[in-house]
Amino acid sequence: MIKTVEIVKGFNTPESRWARFGPYYAMFPLDFAFEVIEKYSKKGDFIIDPFAGRGSSIYAGGILGRRSLGIEINPVGWLYGSVKLRPAAKELVIKRLKDIYSKRNYYKRASELMPVFYKMCYCDEVLKFLLAARKHLNWRDDNVDATLMSILLVYLHGKIGEGFSNQMQMTKSMGINYSINWWKKHNMTNPPRINPLEFVLRKIEWRYEKGTPNVQESHVIFGDSTIELKQIVQEAEKAGIKFSLLFTSPPYCSVTDYYVDQWLRLWLLGGPQSHKSLQEQYKSRFVSKKDYYNLLDTVFGKCAAIMDEKSTIYVRTDVRPFTYNLTFEILTKHFPNHVDKKVESRPFTKKTQTEICGNKTKNTGEVDIILTSQ
Numbered sequence: 001m002i003k004t005v006e007i008v009k010g011f012n013t014p015e016s017r018w019a020r021f022g023p024y025y026a027m028f029p030l031d032f033a034f035e036v037i038e039k040y041s042k043k044g045d046f047i048i049d050p051f052a053g054r055g056s057s058i059y060a061g062g063i064l065g066r067r068s069l070g071i072e073i074n075p076v077g078w079l080y081g082s083v084k085l086r087p088a089a090k091e092l093v094i095k096r097l098k099d100i101y102s103k104r105n106y107y108k109r110a111s112e113l114m115p116v117f118y119k120m121c122y123c124d125e126v127l128k129f130l131l132a133a134r135k136h137l138n139w140r141d142d143n144v145d146a147t148l149m150s151i152l153l154v155y156l157h158g159k160i161g162e163g164f165s166n167q168m169q170m171t172k173s174m175g176i177n178y179s180i181n182w183w184k185k186h187n188m189t190n191p192p193r194i195n196p197l198e199f200v201l202r203k204i205e206w207r208y209e210k211g212t213p214n215v216q217e218s219h220v221i222f223g224d225s226t227i228e229l230k231q232i233v234q235e236a237e238k239a240g241i242k243f244s245l246l247f248t249s250p251p252y253c254s255v256t257d258y259y260v261d262q263w264l265r266l267w268l269l270g271g272p273q274s275h276k277s278l279q280e281q282y283k284s285r286f287v288s289k290k291d292y293y294n295l296l297d298t299v300f301g302k303c304a305a306i307m308d309e310k311s312t313i314y315v316r317t318d319v320r321p322f323t324y325n326l327t328f329e330i331l332t333k334h335f336p337n338h339v340d341k342k343v344e345s346r347p348f349t350k351k352t353q354t355e356i357c358g359n360k361t362k363n364t365g366e367v368d369i370i371l372t373s374q
């Protein structure tokens with residue numbers, strides 16, 4: 001039997017090449033996602049992740065022959081997750097790329113009117129091209145457009161030479177003033193000159209070089225779990241389906257604002273030109289303890305209706321007392337018949353991704369709460 005971690009090691013198979021698709025924040029290590037799926041479910045089982053992020057759990061499930069269903073509210077995470085399950089045909093993506101590139105000069109005036117941040121971040125050719133992509137790609141409803149858009153999102157910012165942008169971090173979009181000051185201080189106010197067509201063609205060639213992954217019936221829904229789960233519960237009940245594994249990692253209370261962290265990618269998807277914390281429930285930093293309670297209570301409560309009696313509930317969360325205690329309390333409330341409760345602590349020994357990216361909140365570690373019925 002192939003060890004699951006081998007499937008995604010290196011970049012020599014379509015599965016490994018697409019597995020890491022999409023820089024996101026607080027994502028599962030890939031080998032961990034494969035190991036959990038392998039250990040706690042079997043082929044043909046139904047598995048669910050109501051906070052799917054960039055979709056590693058769903059991808060691992062789909063590759064390992066589990067029917068996997070994810071839900072993700074953030075369009076950046078959703079696009080990465082859903083595209084890697086079913087990337088559009090390479091020729092169609094290239095055709096669409098050329099089409100968008102050919103429209104770039106209509107955006108000359110619009111690019112001149114963009115705020116200074118964008119002009120320091122991207123050269124003219126790139127900025128016009130991005131504006132054309134932002135306007136014309138129908139990423140919500142068309143798989144070719146979604147595939148091209150998600151490739152653009154991957155390379156929207158990063159170290160010089162790795163993406164379209166002037167020096168930036170890849171996982172998280174830095175603030176506007178912070179970036180401008182940083183570029184000025186380091187004499188880097190001129191963005192790198194890049195031909196976006198050639199650049200993206202190279203990236204597409206590399207990504208598709210080994211083919212596309214073979215994924216079993218698996219999907220990520222773009223939406224809010226507190227709402228989407230209602231219909232999922234109804235449909236599962238109608239079809240007599242029970243899920244064997246709930247495998248997820250909810251947002252941690254007061255830690256990450258996935259909308260601010262991804263603001264530049266959200267701009268490319270049609271969002272505002274500057275980063276703003278959204279006041280909408282579930283789209284900010286989860287500072288309200290009441291909202292946070294409601295989120296976990298609603299989502300795990302609804303999931304409980306579709307889980308098999310003998311299922312496993314595997315939740316990775318923050319070790320800090322508020323998030324951990326609350327999650328444990330809600331899970332045991334909704335899964336009272338899961339008698340075996342195991343908690344594994346994972347202290348962070350190195351600087352975490354969130355700290356590296358400037359998060360001042362001290363991260364102490366994570367815990368895995370695992371509930372089983374035998």
Ligand SMILES: C[S@@+](CC[C@H](N)C(=O)[O-])C[C@H]1O[C@@H](n2cnc3c(N)ncnc32)[C@H](O)[C@@H]1O
Nearest residue numbers: 027028051052053054072073074224225251282
């Ligand atoms: C800790 S991250 C999950 C990361 C994921 N395990 C991965 O490997 O990428 C939590 C995710 O929950 C999403 N989220 C928060 N509230 C949500 C909601 N109401 N419905 C669906 N997704 C939600 C956030 O956007 C974020 O992507």
